[in-house]
Amino acid sequence: MQKPYPILLDLSDKKVGVVGGGNVAARKIKGLLAVGADVTVVSPELNDKIDADSIHWINSRYAADYLKQMDLVFACTDDFEVNQRIKQEAKPFQLVNNTSNKHNSDFYNVAQINADDFMITISTYGASPSASKQLKAKMLTWLKSQYPDERR
Ligand SMILES: C[C@@]1(CC(=O)O)c2cc3[nH]c(cc4nc(cc5[nH]c(cc(n2)[C@H]1CCC(=O)O)[C@@](C)(CC(=O)O)[C@@H]5CCC(=O)O)C(CC(=O)O)=C4CCC(=O)O)c(CCC(=O)O)c3CC(=O)O
Numbered sequence: 001m002q003k004p005y006p007i008l009l010d011l012s013d014k015k016v017g018v019v020g021g022g023n024v025a026a027r028k029i030k031g032l033l034a035v036g037a038d039v040t041v042v043s044p045e046l047n048d049k050i051d052a053d054s055i056h057w058i059n060s061r062y063a064a065d066y067l068k069q070m071d072l073v074f075a076c077t078d079d080f081e082v083n084q085r086i087k088q089e090a091k092p093f094q095l096v097n098n099t100s101n102k103h104n105s106d107f108y109n110v111a112q113i114n115a116d117d118f119m120i121t122i123s124t125y126g127a128s129p130s131a132s133k134q135l136k137a138k139m140l141t142w143l144k145s146q147y148p149d150e151r152r
């Protein structure tokens with residue numbers, strides 16, 4: 001990704017497809033449900049961190065047809081080639097996050113701090129998610145010292 005354009009999305013009336021039902025999918029799904037997205041998961045299995053009642057589950061391996069109606073797609077399988085295909089077979093208007101290949105992704109997720117009246121997001125342009133996580137922890141410590149009453 002050369003020069004990312006940062007935005008905040010309202011996903012409350014959007015259809016989001018997640019392919020794969022493992023650990024990474026579970027983390028992305030948690031964040032998506034927290035903002036009211038309508039989530040469909042395509043996977044032959046769901047791990048125990050995914051509540052099947054909170055999503056639409058297509059109990060199957062990936063096929064392009066399943067994603068036709070989706071506005072946003074998260075390719076979260078542990079099969080690099082399948083994730084590549086998802087990006088390749090998406091329509092030009094669909095945005096795809098390929099979680100196993102940052103060089104083949106339309107967008108990246110960010111580490112986030114949500115307070116009552118502001119939000120802080122952190123990205124390393126894809127270079128180091130763990131560095132984003134560490135910086136977030138430092139920011140949280142600093143914020144707590146500056147705004148002890150703020151809810152986060
Ligand atoms: C490019 C990006 C694309 C995207 O996913 O959007 C991406 C890609 C990859 N992540 C990998 C590994 C891990 N990612 C995490 C965690 C997070 N990853 C997130 C974002 C992003 N990850 C985007 C860039 C973010 C940036 O620019 O900073 C966060 C911030 C947000 C979120 O996921 O919602 C969230 C922390 C949130 C929080 O805690 O607050 C952990 C730690 C953990 O799981 O606890 C690990 C384990 C290893 C480690 O620690 O590094 C691998 C290697 C896979 C492999 O090789 O096996 C790839 C693939 C690649 O690099 O191509």
Ligand SMILES: NC(=O)C1=CN([C@@H]2O[C@H](COP(=O)(O)OP(=O)(O)OC[C@H]3O[C@@H](n4cnc5c(N)ncnc54)[C@H](O)[C@@H]3O)[C@@H](O)[C@H]2O)C=CC1
Pocket residue numbers: 019020021022023024025042043044045046047060061062076077078079080082098099100129
């Ligand atoms: N972007 C990120 O934040 C991170 C990305 N990764 C990458 O994410 C990928 C997945 O990692 P985990 O979730 O830990 O793996 P996992 O093994 O927990 O889950 C993989 C899931 O994909 C499903 N799957 C496999 N083939 C499929 C297919 N053809 N169609 C539909 N579903 C299919 C499996 O059934 C399983 O539910 C790996 O490629 C890893 O490199 C890993 C850590 C963080």
